[in-house]
Amino acid sequence: MIKRNLAKLMHTMGFQISHSNNQMKVKPFNGPENEDDDDNGTNGNLTFVNPPDVAAYASWLVKHPSALNMFDSITKEAKGKRVVVFLDYDGTLSPIVEDPDKAFMSAEMRMAVREVAKYFPTSIISGRSREKVKEFVQLNNVYYGGSHGLDILAPPRAVKSFDKKGNEVAFQPAKSYLPAIQEISIELEDTIREIQGARLEDNKFCISVHYRQVPPQDHEILKEKVKSLVENRPEFRVTEGKMVLEVRPSIPWNKGDALNYLLDTLGFSNAEDVLPLYIGDDRTDEDAFKVIAGRREGFPIIVSSIPKDTVAWYSLRDPSEVLAFLLRLAKWKKSETSFFK
Structure with missing residues (x-):
């Protein structure tokens, strides 16, 4: 439905839905849903998850109603x-x-x-x-x-x-941090090299260390290595997302x-x-x-x-x-x- x-909505706007895509087909990630998604969309091996708790989600929707169901109210306000x-x-x-x-x-x-x-x-x-x-x-x-x-x-x-x-x-409020970020990136590359499945992504003003493909027994080892590298640099901080650690400047x-x-x-x-x-x-x-x-x-x-x-x-x-x-x-x-x- x-x-x-x-499809009907796109047709009224003059759009044609393409059923073929020149880009490579990708498999959606179905990993553990009890954690927050990280912002980089990085995922490793697929894992099985329990069926969603329909009752809990329905209760949650009472506090956070669907923007589609509330569309008329939203546009009325807008x-x-x-x-x-x-x-x-x-x-x-x-x-x-x-x-x-x-x-x-x-x-x-x-x-x-x-x-x-x-x-x-x-x-x-x-x-x-x-x-x-x-x-x-x-x-x-x-x-x-x-x-x-x-x-x-x-x-x-x-x-x-x-x-x-x-x-x-x-506009780059942390531009002065770039040289130090590049130094940390090089050190992190060496630090995580021995940990199977660890992956570093340079996002210019923050460095992401992904560990979705790291064996579970090595997760804490990886976290300790990353945090130890940054702990003596008060101008940087480590934040955690879903299977990712991010090193970023400590600016507000x-x-x-x-x-x-x-x-x-x-x-x-x-x-x-x-x-x-x-x-x-x-x-x-x-x-x-x-x-x-x-x-x-x-x-x-x-x-x-x-x-x-x-x-x-x-x-x-x-x-x-x-x-x-x-x-x-x-x-x-x-x-x-x-x-x-």
Whole structure:
């Protein structure tokens, strides 16, 4: 039923759903769902999970109702106001897959994000490097924020900063940390080399050490090695996600700060008619949810098929529901714009 309704919705917007994709087919990750998804979509061997607790999820939905079911209420609140859209990548615009290098965005999702960006200022904020996210998304009409918002570049239509040679300058609050980050990256590579299955991902302003393919008995050994390497560097900290350790600068900056920076860049920081909408599935997205909750206006939406602690007000089950929501949002704005022409 969902697929049929989605196809009908895309058809009304002039989209054709492609049933073949030139990109390699990837297998969704079905790992343990009692942990938070990490923002890099890195996954190892598949594991079996227990069936979802339907009753528990239904109870959780009472507090965090489906953004699709609440769509009319959301658009009623948004009517006449300026909505600014923020999106996570892994687990939100693409499914979590075994190989993070194959977390491809579908053609349908790309069209949906492109359409949304026609009507609303749109940003994608990810834990991955900005360059990697842009490589996946392949759109020029959105903002890109990599390394959890530590590396932000505006789209062509926005006001930008340029250096003396005319090159674009990204906003990078931790730029002075780059030499030290590269040193740590080299040391980490040597440190984890002997641990089977450990993988290092350089996300420019943060370094991710993934251990999904590391034997369980070596997990604590790996964590101790990484933390020991960083403990004498107070300017850095280690954070944990789902089967991933991240080394990042110890500066007061997160996705919530990135959201505020982007609103300010757009000239919306003090506007009373602006409603930020943020969709994300990761624990790092909670910082952005908190900013919206603090404003008491906007739409913090968590992507999750299981109950989890969150300050988000609404929910979507998975990327397929994110796609459906974005298509409805673009269709609503398109019809509203046409009405006033």
